[in-house]
Amino acid sequence: MDTNFIKNIVRIGRVSSINAAANTAKVVFTDKNELVSGELMIVNRGSMADKDYWLPDIDEQVLCLMLPNNSGQGLNAGFILGSFFSAEDAPQENSADVRAVKFGDGTIVKHDRSTGNLSIKATGNINIMAAGTVTIQGAAVKIN
Known part of the structure; x- marks a missing residue:
């Protein structure tokens, strides 16, 4: 499998804006020359009878799963899977x-x-x- 394909599918970025009403956010990818995603859905632990509401903070580091578009010419839609701890945010x-x-x-x-x-x-x-x-x-x- 092409490792560049995987690098484009699974990405780390920082939240640049949030849309609280839609439970989505845009993410900037510094490794892609500050490319900003479209509105990405935020994965939560329940969305029907039991709901767990969470939005990441602006500038929070997040792990994203990007979906190829129909033309195969880019990755703009996808999901924010969550954030993670690091040396910067212990x-x-x-x-x-x-x-x-x-x-x-x-x-x-x-x-x-x-x-x-x-x-x-x-x-x-x-x-x-x-x-x-x-x-x-x-x-x-x-x-x-």
């Missing part, structure tokens, strides 16, 4: 037992399956809404 955790989301404003949601601890650190308000009963139960309940 992970905030270093344990296989931890799943964490750290938001740009400093809010953190973190679960450690080795201890069972769930931590939520919010930089703003927390709103809990339920159509039914809200129950808080624990060995000790502290309210400060």
Whole structure:
């Protein structure tokens, strides 16, 4: 298989713009003389009954899967598969037992399956809404 073909199909670039309403983004490829893609769909972990919404940040490094067009003369349509950690953007955790989301404003949601601890650190308000009963139960309940 032609390695140049694969290099054009699987690409690394940086997000240059986002379209939140369409859940798409454009990506600039520095290895292709600053070539900017068309609107690329962003792969998420659910799009029907269960939905997981995520948009990369402008200038975030992303991995893209490009689709050849019908003429065979280029690659402009495709998908953003996700972002990845690097020396420039290191992970905030270093344990296989931890799943964490750290938001740009400093809010953190973190679960450690080795201890069972769930931590939520919010930089703003927390709103809990339920159509039914809200129950808080624990060995000790502290309210400060």
